[in-house]
Amino acid sequence: MSADHHDLVLTFLSPDRPGILAAVTACVFKAGCDIRDAQQFGDDASRTFFVRMHLSAPVSTSESALSEAIATVAGQLDLRWSLRPWQRKLRSLILVSKYGHCLNDLLHRWRTGLLHTDIVGVVSNHEDFRSLTQWYGLPFHHLPVTPDTKAAQEAKILELVESTQTDLVVLARYMQVLSENLCRQLDGRCINIHHSFLPSFKGASPYKRAYERGVKLVGATAHYVTSDLDEGPIIEQDVVRVNHAMNADEMTNLGREVEARVLARAVRWHVEHRVILNAGKTIVFQ
Ligand SMILES: Nc1nc2c(c(=O)[nH]1)N[C@@H](CN(C=O)c1ccc(C(=O)N[C@@H](CCC(=O)O)C(=O)O)cc1)CN2
Numbered sequence: 001m002s003a004d005h006h007d008l009v010l011t012f013l014s015p016d017r018p019g020i021l022a023a024v025t026a027c028v029f030k031a032g033c034d035i036r037d038a039q040q041f042g043d044d045a046s047r048t049f050f051v052r053m054h055l056s057a058p059v060s061t062s063e064s065a066l067s068e069a070i071a072t073v074a075g076q077l078d079l080r081w082s083l084r085p086w087q088r089k090l091r092s093l094i095l096v097s098k099y100g101h102c103l104n105d106l107l108h109r110w111r112t113g114l115l116h117t118d119i120v121g122v123v124s125n126h127e128d129f130r131s132l133t134q135w136y137g138l139p140f141h142h143l144p145v146t147p148d149t150k151a152a153q154e155a156k157i158l159e160l161v162e163s164t165q166t167d168l169v170v171l172a173r174y175m176q177v178l179s180e181n182l183c184r185q186l187d188g189r190c191i192n193i194h195h196s197f198l199p200s201f202k203g204a205s206p207y208k209r210a211y212e213r214g215v216k217l218v219g220a221t222a223h224y225v226t227s228d229l230d231e232g233p234i235i236e237q238d239v240v241r242v243n244h245a246m247n248a249d250e251m252t253n254l255g256r257e258v259e260a261r262v263l264a265r266a267v268r269w270h271v272e273h274r275v276i277l278n279a280g281k282t283i284v285f286q
Contacts, residue, residue, distance in 0.1 A: 009054055009084050050276050101260050171192040173259070217241060219258055
């Protein structure tokens with residue numbers, strides 16, 4: 001971004017037919033914009049066309065003026081679109097329980113400028129990561145929970161999401177199943193890291209069960225959270241080789257490295273507006 005230009009990300013989807021990209025590029029060109037990066041995908045199954053464009057606009061072309069121009073074309077082409085100024089970072093709230101490897105990784109990437117987001121705080125049902133969070137100069141919210149206090153605790157989480165204007169909730173090994181109501185409130189803006197290569201080993205203790213099964217690969221899956229446990233749209237996955245000589249703890253230690261990098265990639269892609277939901281799955285313009 002230069003002093004006389006500002007960057008924006010345009011994403012849109014539409015019924016798939018020829019001429020959409022030509023019309024939109026002509027529109028942004030007429031508005032004085034330069035296309036820094038563009039990616040597109042036509043989904044035959046849903047006959048839908050998906051696009052992400054990184055635009056550089058002169059300061060003389062305001063966000064609202066560009067929005068107006070795109071809205072005209074969008075009306076003609078039946079586009080569902082969104083235009084986001086790059087420097088308006090999404091605000092992220094991280095939830096964690098007892099395992100801190102994903103939280104630690106996210107905080108380090110954020111502090112070193114590798115994550116294009118503003119972290120507004122950390123929430124936990126345990127006290128373990130108060131000092132780490134405060135070391136990074138971030139608010140720590142201890143919200144303990146039991147089956148009897150779940151609704152009240154979730155109400156406090158929602159209050160925090162609203163009061164901090166959180167755009168994205170990250171479950172960085174937060175080991176509580178979110179209620180249907182909370183999932184609905186956070187639909188499409190809550191990412192979880194599951195410590196297995198889904199759909200294998202859903203639910204609890206995936207590494208112990210992987211060890212007992214004698215697998216040769218273990219992995220992790222980052223997905224959007226839905227009320228169906230471990231069933232949300234997958235954003236990113238990765239694996240690591242294991243072998244007969246490893247016990248469940250060794251597999252767990254290897255798996256945690258995979259969890260941290262998979263969650264960090266998924267969060268980065270989400271906050272850079274690279275992920276579009278499509279029929280229970282995702283399109284990721286990496
Ligand atoms: N609605 C959803 N909530 C959560 C999901 C999800 O996919 N949908 N993912 C989990 C994370 N997770 C697996 O990735 C997971 C976490 C916890 C449990 C579980 O059974 N928890 C017990 C309590 C355990 C405890 O207190 O230590 C429970 O909630 O009763 C299963 C899977 C995050 N939430």
